[in-house]
Amino acid sequence: MQDSEEFALRRAVIETARELNRRGIxxxxxxxISARFREGFLITPTGIPYESLIPEDIVFIDLKSGGFTGKRLPSSEWEMHAxxxxxxxxxxxxxxxxxxxxTALACQNMPIPAFHYMVAAAGGDSIDVVPYETFGTHALALRAAEALQKKNACLLEHxxxxxxxxTLGKAIALLAEVENLARQYCIVRSLGEPRLIPADEMARVVQKFKTYGRQPGDKE
Ligand SMILES: [Zn+2]
Structure with a gap:
């Protein structure tokens, strides 16, 4: 497996997981963390510290059968990813x-409204809270997937x-941006009633975000 595309992706999943901890997110x-691969995806295993992960610890989940291959058990939230x-x-x-x-906002069931234009990075004019379900359940997986059908990020209640x-880089960049926005929103709320961007302006920003950061010649 050493030189294969799969090996490289397994390493990238580990690096991305470690990066989340390095950034304090x-x-x-x-x-x-997971990355789509062939007919399924590669995901971090349950219960193993990121620092000690090796490529063989990453688990492959087949999207058709839901079966997994690997010597470890997948993350308890593998169904949410699937x-x-x-x-x-x-x-x-x-x-x-x-x-x-x-997480603090999610615990209080507080969606992030359009207080800042970067909220549109998540694909809409708010970042919504998915109603609570027990962790690791199919019920949570279905609710989360329903929310991400419309937007690229959401909060999970409690x-x-x-x-x-x-890509892995884009997924954790958005996760980091949501955390940044959540922090800013908490500060804004401490200053008084948040002032929001009007809906028509946010619609314009959401459109603009569809091409944001893209260079000429980039594929979509
Ligand atoms: Zn969790």
Missing amino acids: NVNKSGN EVYRARADAGAVAHCHSAYA HGSLSLGK
Whole structure:
């Protein structure tokens, strides 16, 4: 497996998981990271610290059968990742964590409204809270996938934050941006009633974001 595309992707999943901890977005191993691969996806295993992960620890999940191959058990939230990939053909990676500010808002069932234009990075004029379901259940997976059918990120009530992207880098960049926005929103709220961007302006910003950061010649 050493030189294969699969090996490289397994290493990238591990690097991305470690990056979440380095950036302080995730603590210990409560988050999980996956990348689409062939007919399924590669995901971090349950219960192993990111620092000691090796490529062979990453688990492959077949999207058709839901079966997995590998010597480890997958993250307890593997069904959430699976349902997101089923719901979004354009998702190349999924990232989940319990970052402090996003989780605080999720615990209070407080969506992030259009207080800042960057909210549109998640694909709409708000970042919504998915109603509570027990962690690791199919019910949570279905609710999360339903939310990510319309947008690229959401909060999970009494739980944490979930983002997708075309690549691993884009998925964790959005996860980091949601945490940044959540922190800013908490500060804004401490200053008084948040002032919001009008709906027509946010619609314009959402459109603009569809081409944001793209260079001439880039594929969509
Ligand atoms: Zn979680």
